[in-house]
Amino acid sequence: MRNLMFSIIAAGALTALPAAAQTAAGPDLSAGARHLAERALADPTAWKVVESLTTEVGPRPVGSPAMVRARDWGVATLKALGFENVHVESFETPTWARGPESAEVVSPYPQMLRILGLGHSAPTPPGGLTAPIALFRSYQDMLAQPPGALAGKIAVVTQAMRKTQDGSGYGAINAQRTAGPAEAARRGAIGYLTRSLSTAEDREPHAGGAAAAGIPAAALSPADAEQLERMAATGKPIVVRLDMASSENPATPAWNVVGEIRGREQPDEVLVLGGHLDSWDPGTGAIDDGAGVAIATAAARLVSEQGRPRRTIRVVMWGSEEQGGSGRAYGAAHRLEASKIIVAGESDLGADPIWSLSVPRGSARTPAMQAFLSVLPGLKVIASPQPPRFGGSDIAGLIAQGVPFVDFNQDATRYFDVHHSAHDTLDMVDPPSLAQNVAVWAAFLYTVANSDIDFRKLAQQEARK
Amino acid sequence: MRNLMFSIIAAGALTALPAAAQTAAGPDLSAGARHLAERALADPTAWKVVESLTTEVGPRPVGSPAMVRARDWGVATLKALGFENVHVESFETPTWARGPESAEVVSPYPQMLRILGLGHSAPTPPGGLTAPIALFRSYQDMLAQPPGALAGKIAVVTQAMRKTQDGSGYGAINAQRTAGPAEAARRGAIGYLTRSLSTAEDREPHAGGAAAAGIPAAALSPADAEQLERMAATGKPIVVRLDMASSENPATPAWNVVGEIRGREQPDEVLVLGGHLDSWDPGTGAIDDGAGVAIATAAARLVSEQGRPRRTIRVVMWGSEEQGGSGRAYGAAHRLEASKIIVAGESDLGADPIWSLSVPRGSARTPAMQAFLSVLPGLKVIASPQPPRFGGSDIAGLIAQGVPFVDFNQDATRYFDVHHSAHDTLDMVDPPSLAQNVAVWAAFLYTVANSDIDFRKLAQQEARK
Numbered sequence A, B: 001m002r003n004l005m006f007s008i009i010a011a012g013a014l015t016a017l018p019a020a021a022q023t024a025a026g027p028d029l030s031a032g033a034r035h036l037a038e039r040a041l042a043d044p045t046a047w048k049v050v051e052s053l054t055t056e057v058g059p060r061p062v063g064s065p066a067m068v069r070a071r072d073w074g075v076a077t078l079k080a081l082g083f084e085n086v087h088v089e090s091f092e093t094p095t096w097a098r099g100p101e102s103a104e105v106v107s108p109y110p111q112m113l114r115i116l117g118l119g120h121s122a123p124t125p126p127g128g129l130t131a132p133i134a135l136f137r138s139y140q141d142m143l144a145q146p147p148g149a150l151a152g153k154i155a156v157v158t159q160a161m162r163k164t165q166d167g168s169g170y171g172a173i174n175a176q177r178t179a180g181p182a183e184a185a186r187r188g189a190i191g192y193l194t195r196s197l198s199t200a201e202d203r204e205p206h207a208g209g210a211a212a213a214g215i216p217a218a219a220l221s222p223a224d225a226e227q228l229e230r231m232a233a234t235g236k237p238i239v240v241r242l243d244m245a246s247s248e249n250p251a252t253p254a255w256n257v258v259g260e261i262r263g264r265e266q267p268d269e270v271l272v273l274g275g276h277l278d279s280w281d282p283g284t285g286a287i288d289d290g291a292g293v294a295i296a297t298a299a300a301r302l303v304s305e306q307g308r309p310r311r312t313i314r315v316v317m318w319g320s321e322e323q324g325g326s327g328r329a330y331g332a333a334h335r336l337e338a339s340k341i342i343v344a345g346e347s348d349l350g351a352d353p354i355w356s357l358s359v360p361r362g363s364a365r366t367p368a369m370q371a372f373l374s375v376l377p378g379l380k381v382i383a384s385p386q387p388p389r390f391g392g393s394d395i396a397g398l399i400a401q402g403v404p405f406v407d408f409n410q411d412a413t414r415y416f417d418v419h420h421s422a423h424d425t426l427d428m429v430d431p432p433s434l435a436q437n438v439a440v441w442a443a444f445l446y447t448v449a450n451s452d453i454d455f456r457k458l459a460q461q462e463a464r465k
Helices: A003-014 A026-041 A045-056 A065-080 A139-143 A168-173 A180-186 A224-233 A288-305 A326-332 A366-371 A393-399 A430-449 A455-464 B004-012 B025-043 B043-054 B066-082 B137-145 B168-173 B178-188 B222-235 B286-305 B326-333 B365-374 B393-398 B432-449 B453-465
Strands: A084-107 A111-113 A115-117 A127-137 A154-157 A191-196 A219-220 A237-259 A266-276 A311-318 A341-346 A354-358 A407-410 B083-105 B111-114 B113-116 B127-134 B154-157 B192-197 B217-220 B239-261 B267-274 B312-318 B341-346 B354-358 B407-410
Touching: A003 A180, A003 B111, A003 B217, A026 A288, A026 A366, A026 A393, A026 A430, A045 A065, A045 A430, A045 B004, A045 B222, A065 A084, A065 A237, A065 A311, A084 A115, A084 A219, A084 A326, A111 A224, A115 A237, A115 B312, A127 A139, A127 A191, A127 A224, A139 A154, A139 A180, A139 A288, A154 A180, A154 A224, A154 B432, A180 A191, A180 A219, A180 B004, A191 A224, A191 A237, A219 A224, A219 A288, A224 B043, A237 A326, A237 B393, A266 A393, A266 A430, A266 B217, A288 A430, A288 B178, A311 A430, A326 A393, A341 A430, A366 A430, A393 A430, A393 B137, A407 B453, A455 B154, B025 B286, B025 B365, B025 B432, B043 B066, B043 B286, B066 B239, B066 B286, B066 B312, B083 B217, B083 B326, B111 B222, B111 B407, B113 B239, B113 B326, B137 B154, B154 B239, B168 B326, B178 B192, B178 B217, B192 B222, B192 B239, B192 B393, B217 B312, B222 B239, B239 B326, B267 B286, B267 B393, B312 B326, B312 B432, B326 B393, B341 B393, B341 B432, B365 B432, B407 B432
Parallel strands: A127 A154, A154 A191, A191 A219, A266 A311, A266 A341, B127 B154, B154 B192, B192 B217, B267 B312, B267 B341
Antiparallel strands: A084 A111, A084 A237, A115 A219, A127 A237, A237 A311, A354 A407, B083 B111, B083 B239, B113 B217, B127 B239, B239 B312, B354 B407
């Protein structure tokens, strides 16, 4: 074959959408949803999309030349798969870019440390920054320090992240990365190191964003954090040298890439689903979030194979999730349209199976949602009685405007082993698990796009009960 | 505590060896061996030794300042643990040292590759080397190329290593690393990249030695090798840039560090056991071979706790296994003594449990070996009917002079996941597994050192049968 894109085109090009299918009533919706879910489990499209993106573009931080290639890849991929109204929505966002970085213990036991600078880390002075460390085994211990207590020191926090199926271990600890540099600086620290927010016990540091704090800040690999704990246990003073370069751009061009399956009856009623196209730089962004882009794209395409749906399905490849900006930009750009957006969702927790999900409040007993929920047992998914709570960073701008949304919860047990690290490459994606995600989303899109379900009205009715 | 060494001293200092125990006959040897094996399973010494070495010295390639610290650490550790005749045996060996290295795909899909230069890799010209690649999915495919076929190209071999319990997957493929650069150069290649000899599916390259070939040569991470395979599948020409610095030193000072438990009856009859003190540079050399150093040291120390043995037990921390030289130097230095070396062994396959072992030919039915073998079922070890075949790189110089040796085979299933990579850190060592190794070696040293078993004579008798 000529290239990986060509294989996608060969597999699934829709040069013209098939004629409208019969309007599905309740029972037909169930049969259609089940049929689609079955087809999804055997459909290679999502795998080919994530393979193509991670291989042909690779790592794609916002502001990099690779992100321009990612944008063009997104447009070409959506067109090749038969999407309509394929276009790019531009915005600007502040970004941070990594330069050469190194860290080492100078004394008492000289050796290199494996780090990755955090977003908005300040560079060190040319030639580096050498200082004694103050090591804290919990983030709370550092926060308990009074102002000035860390003057002249590099603060080091070695608290480890817990592994959980629902990913809650990340939320519980991520202030250690996002706010840690600023909290350390507030107490006088001249540098900050955090144990990576990783659930693996290995030597890989994990990148990530942090609030600007005016000091160099980096993530240590778990093994390096434990190495510093052992050195600290000897009671000897530990001196570390950081040498980090980076740059900031307050107005980096960025793009949300969009494609649609236009609705045949209510084209102005829109389902918005996507993943984010940008990634951190160390890996190739396979599970974060090439997988989400692939799941959304493949699910929408599968629905279109069954004939043009009643409503419009829109796939968005958001362009700046990691450093922020694409969700806000998307919400702002679609303010006037928000009331016509039926539901929004984002797939952004990797490629492992969906194990539970929440549909919007008050909707579970409707024929459309009953049709959708009927596919879940076969896909080993539990319908949660809880209403959705998060949705996704890139639909936060829509949610703030009252757009209904869903949470499809992927098994996060392995996700944070590789998230934001060099290990986030295609081999971390399990094709059957990826296909299970496509099956769930395709069934959902199909039932909502081919019904007249009104999540806003149902939520209001539920609230009145 | 003041430092990690202090904790070792507190745990097990033997300022004076206890008085000689009663000479053990067959049945007593069995009881003593079982007692020792039980004690070993609860003894923290090996863990403390490997923790101290990997934390306080860290990575220690031959020729580095860290190797000097490792030598001093070895002397201090053996003295602290009560060994006698602690000394250093100097030699010189040629070494290669890594400089800054990078690799990237220039076209068609620009992105960085994760590599580690191989020992004796040539540096690239200043500014790097950019060339098209010729990719082979098997080493045999590359060897099948005629002279000149790779002219002007960077040869890339992506064949993967098999995971096996006995480590045979390594032997089966390691010519791809050790001879690959020279074979590629012979066919005109101007650079060489091999998939790392790794059994992990991740982003970590694994270092290792290779014969000098006059061209830059490096190991790719498994994920990067697969990335190049995917690019190659598109049929587009792939251009790679290597930028690698390194240096060679034909006569690097190196040291074998030695300590003894002197025998009370036959002090000139010596059991030689050890591991190697040097390591590759990316990790801290925990499983390769801090664990072996720790196992040998802890096992000998445990035997000494039971009273001075009849024969001398000598622990050697060999000083240049990874780049070669310490085994040859040791054999040469002990030529005159070789006939008095009763048996030799090396622990150099990590820290996972011993699952089978081979004692010297013809010895299994002797009272001493029966006493030793009686502890194996409780430690989940199988006595192999095969005679020993390898021994270890560092005792090859003794074996060549007819010194009897043993093979204690550790479970290698996980070993090559981290071997020679940055992941070779202390967290890869499982303390109970480490202690099982100590138990097996301690029981063996005890029975041989407290008997008059003569492996040479037994092998001759067996040969005459």
